[in-house]
Amino acid sequence: MKILGLDVGQKTIGVAISDALHFTAQGIETIKWDEEDYSTINNRFAELISQYEVSKIVVGLPKNMNGTIGERGEASERFAQYLEEQFELPVVLWDERLTTMAAERVLIDADMSRKKRKKVIxxxxxxxxxxxYLDAKR
Incomplete structure (x- = not known):
């Protein structure tokens, strides 16, 4: 069974999947969605959960640098609760502070153009x- 990792934004959701032994994560896709209507992701998530035999979902929790939860963090908490209820899988919220900036740095270091970075960030x-998450659980 694999673990699905999500970076939830207002307009897109970045999706990654673990290997079966939970050692590595690899990117799958970026899903466009309507944050005002969670059901817009139901069909695609059902397909991903079935296709990859997902047993758990990890949702990035964007905390403020001082550790408090702001508006985006609260939105992630609501979405995580929805996923847990909708798909009947355990959902873990995982501190994602600085991950988007780190991802941007990796892509810049790989000399990827701004246009291409925007598509995969x-x-x-x-x-x-x-x-x-996987590294912390070893």
Missing amino acids: DKMAAVMILQS
Whole structure:
């Protein structure tokens, strides 16, 4: 069984998946969605959960640098609760502070153009969130 990692934004969700032994995370895709209507992701998430035999979901929790939860963090908490109820899988919130900036740095260091970075940044952030979770659980 694999673990799905998510970087949830207002317009897109970066998606990553673990290997079966929970050692590595790899990016799958970036899903466009309507944050005002969670059901817009139901079909795609059901497909991903089935296709990858997902047993758990890790959702990035964007905390403020002082550790408090702001508006985006609260939105992630609400979405995580929705996923848990909708798909009947355990959902873990994982501190994602600085993952988007770290993902951006990796892509810049790889000499990727700004246009290409924009297309993959959320997926890369999801990989970093999930990999951080996997590393901490070893």
